[in-house]
Amino acid sequence: MKILAYAPHMPTTRSIRQQSFAALPLLTCLVLASVRSATADAPRPAAGNGTASTPEAATTDQIVQASGKTPKAARFVRAAAPKIAGLAEGGFSPVPAFSESFDSGWEQAPGPWQIATWRQNKTRMARERAVANEEGQLVLTVAAGTPPRGGSIQSKEEFGYGRWIARVRPSSVPGALNSIFTKDWDDKSTPGDAHDGRKAEVDIEFLTHTFGDETGEVHLAIHLLRKHPLWHVDIPLDFNPATAFHEWGFDILPDKVIWHVDGKQLWRWDYTAEDAIDPGYEFFFNAWTNRKWILGPPATDADYLIDWVKFYPLRQPDP
Ligand SMILES: [Ca+2]
Ligand SMILES: [Ca+2]
Secondary structure: OOOOOOOOOOOOOOOOOOOOOOOOOOOOOOOHHHHHOOOOOOOOOOOOOOOOOHHHHHHHHHHHHHHOOOOEOOOEOHHHOOEOOOOOOOOEOOOOOEEEOOOOOHHHOOOOEEEOOOEEOOEEEOHHHEEEOOOOOEEEEEOOOOOOEEEEEEEOOOEOOEEEEEEEEOOOOOOOEEEEEEEOOOOOOOOOOOOOOOOOEEEEEEEHHHOEOOEEEEEEEEEEOOEEEEEEEEEEEOOOOOOOOEEEEEEEOOOEEEEEEOOEEEEEEEOOOOOOOOOOEEEEEEEEOOOOOOOOOOOOOEEEEEEEEEEEEEOOOOO
């Protein structure tokens, strides 16, 4: 994403359990301390209205502005794209360490997930916009009209290196952003502070206004605390992501991130001595809107369908 701030999320915290983040991927190392204030997405106390106060707004605006100038990549053609490594070949566990199928009624006992009830990127999140349907799909809804209202969930635990795959179908209604991302919002080893992570973020974001007849775009980004986004790109696609479910994901590896769709590589981002993604990231889905970049709000409710998500950890090398 570009984005930090708005990117996918930005929750606020009222207790330890609420973590937030933004949507941008960030990465790693940055000077934590100094940056925190800069990050607008920082969570604030959700107390009451979850409204945020200040600094966040600036950051969100900055992110949106930067995201609106995202470089455009060459068109992605699924048939011609290279295949990603299989689980064994890539060194991943053959069995997911975490998986969720969002069965009907999921929202009544979301287990390892937290449903956002605060603002993210200036969009008000609520439980009624994060509900599983009869088909066993999580539906994150961006409501028609104003004020900006969306849905968002995040994992309660954090994860290390590995492969994430989510089977999703973004909305065909223009004016929404539907995301898949991982972010270090909270360092879970320090329960006294619920938003002390490094704020690095890896994003997949769909801007539904880019979807058309057999066409569309996906926005990929890396955010680090020191820079939002650190890197981002819009990739034109040879299909419309909203016409069918596809398996989207990313491999978070010790030396690079690889984004993929239906087993084909979308992009590869190699770490440098300064910029890298390290373990300890929470996982998120969200749906939100704004005017400038997302071209929202939508004219009718925009539903983002998420069938399942799985995480295959990278195996430790044998001693
Ligand atoms: Ca973390
Ligand atoms: Ca913490």
